[in-house]
Amino acid sequence: MSTSTPTPVSGPTAARVVAAEWTKLTSLRSSWWIAAVTAAVGGAITYLSAQASSVDPGFQPVDSLSTGLVLAPVGLLVLGVLVGAGEFRTGAFRTTFTTVPRRAPVLVAQTLVVAAFALGVGVLTTTASALGILPAATSRGIAVDLTAGDGPALVLGMVLFFVGMALLGLALGALLRRTVPALVTALFLVLILPVVLMIATDPLVGGGDPASMVASEAVPRTTVVGTLTVLTPGTAGTLMTTSPSSGGMDGAPDLGPVGGGLVLAAWILVLLVAAAVRLRTRDVR
Amino acid sequence: MITVEALTKRYGSTTAVDGLTFTARPGTVTGFLGPNGAGKSTTMRVVVGLERPTAGTATVAGRRYADLHAPLHEVGVMLDARSVHPGRTAYKHLVSMAQTHGIGKARVREVIAQTGLEPAAHRRAGTFSLGMGQRLGIAGALLGDPATLILDEPVNGLDPDGVLWVRRLVRELAAEGRTVLLSSHLMHELALCADRVVIIGRGRLLADASVQEIVDRSQGAGTVRVRTTDPEPLARELLAAGAQVVRQEGGVLRVRAASVEEVGTAARRCGVTVLELGSESGSLEEAYLELTGEALEYRAADVQGGAR
Numbered sequence: 001m002s003t004s005t006p007t008p009v010s011g012p013t014a015a016r017v018v019a020a021e022w023t024k025l026t027s028l029r030s031s032w033w034i035a036a037v038t039a040a041v042g043g044a045i046t047y048l049s050a051q052a053s054s055v056d057p058g059f060q061p062v063d064s065l066s067t068g069l070v071l072a073p074v075g076l077l078v079l080g081v082l083v084g085a086g087e088f089r090t091g092a093f094r095t096t097f098t099t100v101p102r103r104a105p106v107l108v109a110q111t112l113v114v115a116a117f118a119l120g121v122g123v124l125t126t127t128a129s130a131l132g133i134l135p136a137a138t139s140r141g142i143a144v145d146l147t148a149g150d151g152p153a154l155v156l157g158m159v160l161f162f163v164g165m166a167l168l169g170l171a172l173g174a175l176l177r178r179t180v181p182a183l184v185t186a187l188f189l190v191l192i193l194p195v196v197l198m199i200a201t202d203p204l205v206g207g208g209d210p211a212s213m214v215a216s217e218a219v220p221r222t223t224v225v226g227t228l229t230v231l232t233p234g235t236a237g238t239l240m241t242t243s244p245s246s247g248g249m250d251g252a253p254d255l256g257p258v259g260g261g262l263v264l265a266a267w268i269l270v271l272l273v274a275a276a277v278r279l280r281t282r283d284v285r
Numbered sequence: 286m287i288t289v290e291a292l293t294k295r296y297g298s299t300t301a302v303d304g305l306t307f308t309a310r311p312g313t314v315t316g317f318l319g320p321n322g323a324g325k326s327t328t329m330r331v332v333v334g335l336e337r338p339t340a341g342t343a344t345v346a347g348r349r350y351a352d353l354h355a356p357l358h359e360v361g362v363m364l365d366a367r368s369v370h371p372g373r374t375a376y377k378h379l380v381s382m383a384q385t386h387g388i389g390k391a392r393v394r395e396v397i398a399q400t401g402l403e404p405a406a407h408r409r410a411g412t413f414s415l416g417m418g419q420r421l422g423i424a425g426a427l428l429g430d431p432a433t434l435i436l437d438e439p440v441n442g443l444d445p446d447g448v449l450w451v452r453r454l455v456r457e458l459a460a461e462g463r464t465v466l467l468s469s470h471l472m473h474e475l476a477l478c479a480d481r482v483v484i485i486g487r488g489r490l491l492a493d494a495s496v497q498e499i500v501d502r503s504q505g506a507g508t509v510r511v512r513t514t515d516p517e518p519l520a521r522e523l524l525a526a527g528a529q530v531v532r533q534e535g536g537v538l539r540v541r542a543a544s545v546e547e548v549g550t551a552a553r554r555c556g557v558t559v560l561e562l563g564s565e566s567g568s569l570e571e572a573y574l575e576l577t578g579e580a581l582e583y584r585a586a587d588v589q590g591g592a593r
Binding site for chain 1 (some may be wrong): 330333335336338351352353354355356357358360362364365367368369370371372374375377378380381382384385386387425511
């Protein structure tokens with residue numbers, strides 16, 4: 001055995017657990033692949049979208065900046081789920097929770113390191129997206145200045161959206177403890193549910209008479225389904241990437257970027273608290 | 286010192302551990318033995334706080350595991366070789382463990398060297414053989430230089446070199462005054478390195494004794510084995526004299542509650558030619574099988590209708 005001197009025994013502290021979780025996250029290839037692919041795909045989609053829009057007479061390059069976000073949630077949800085549920089899928093939780101038997105600090109540390117990593121991915125992807133709109137802007141001779149007007153709020157909203165999606169994945173992964181169910185649930189909530197709700201509001205579905213569509217102009221400003229849609233985590237999160245002056249979605253209360261961010265934050269918080277309660281009160285197996 | 290008291294763990298209607306009490310003492314290798322599914326791993330998971338007991342207590346150095354201030358420095362745990370993310374290298378796995386307790390990278394390299402993992406340290410754990418995984422698990426258990434070690438089936442999957450290494454390691458650890466609790470489903474494995482053996486079956490304590498005591502307690506101890514040309518008359522003679530007789534193939538009888546002299550005399554009385562006669566010393570493996578109840582099933586199949 002070692003010739004260890006009897007040093008005062010010191011155990012896990014918050015900072016130490018965060019350092020350990022950061023090592024765990026960054027020592028997996030999957031984390032770096034997700035970062036690279038998310039940034040590349042985000043930049044590429046933004047580039048293509050800006051190119052396509054650039055033929056419009058009223059083309060505003062900055063409006064295309066967040067178009068790359070359609071697929072970005074997938075990568076970040078996967079990142080979060082892999083951290084939250086990966087422990088349980090691989091059996092690594094046995095090491096993690098015998099090393100830090102109080103458990104809760106692990107979940108807090110995972111939240112912090114996933115947020116930090118997703119922040120990096122968000123900055124990277126937003127940069128790639130900004131580069132993606134430049135060719136189209138240049139071709140139209142429009143100067144792009146993200147420091148003016150809605151620019152800073154938009155960039156901040158995009159980065160926070162990335163962080164929010166990753167944390168949503170983490171919370172679901174930590175709560176459900178299984179990779180596939182957590183990922184399916186996350187994708188359902190973020191990508192599928194809004195579409196389902198949107199289809200449900202379409203008067204043509206459900207046997208509506210096309211002639212009565214004229215009457216649908218008279219529907220109230222907000223509908224139940226519209227409200228539900230805007231309260232789904234993905235849609236609420238997307239509001240952070242819209243301009244405060246855009247006036248919200250049809251049929252939904254106008255939450256604005258801050259309101260949307262708060263709705264997403266509430267989802268994350270509730271799920272994380274549920275995961276923490278499960279972690280504290282149930283066996284880890 | 287590991288103290289398990291009246292420990293019960295149920296999953297729904299299944300009782301995995303049933304009122305188990307035992308102690309693993311410092312300076313001793315305590316073997317924890319039982320067939321697969323006997324509740325060894327469940328007990329160990331409860332001891333290290335991954336699972337909560339339904340009833341009873343499990344403590345390390347007098348405290349619940351969850352209440353330990355610095356678990357890595359107090360208890361080294363190796364539960365399952367699959368307690369590592371397969372995508373992480375052995376080195377990074379150990380570094381992440383070490384960071385939780387502020388242990389330096391020098392110590393990480395030390396345990397890597399000690400467990401012979403140097404060539405594989407920067408390979409991802411998913412590419413490891415079972416034996417390499419066991420070495421990594423043991424490296425993690427040694428990381429904090431703990432006074433207590435809990436190792437679940439550490440020799441599982443090790444090559445002969447590795448098995449010898451683990452035996453020597455646990456002997457050394459105990460010689461340094463540490464408490465070592467080591468589980469196995471192989472009696473002979475534990476006989477070679479354990480001082481005491483705690484045997485469980487279906488979640489219950491079957492024996493808690495030294496290896497020698499368990500051998501002496503075996504049914505095999507005190508059994509007389511006799512081979513004759515005509516076992517039936519001799520069996521009847523011995524049964525009538527109050528002995529217990531098990532018939533085996535090839536004209537062999539195994540006799541309990543009778544001495545070699547009594548069996549020999551009985552053979553002469555009924556005019557049977559004795560081909561072999563001798564007393565048997567107990568075998569550890571047999572003692573274990575008897576204790577865990579597998580012996581009965583084994584014999585039933587072997588004896589085929591023999592009287593008991």
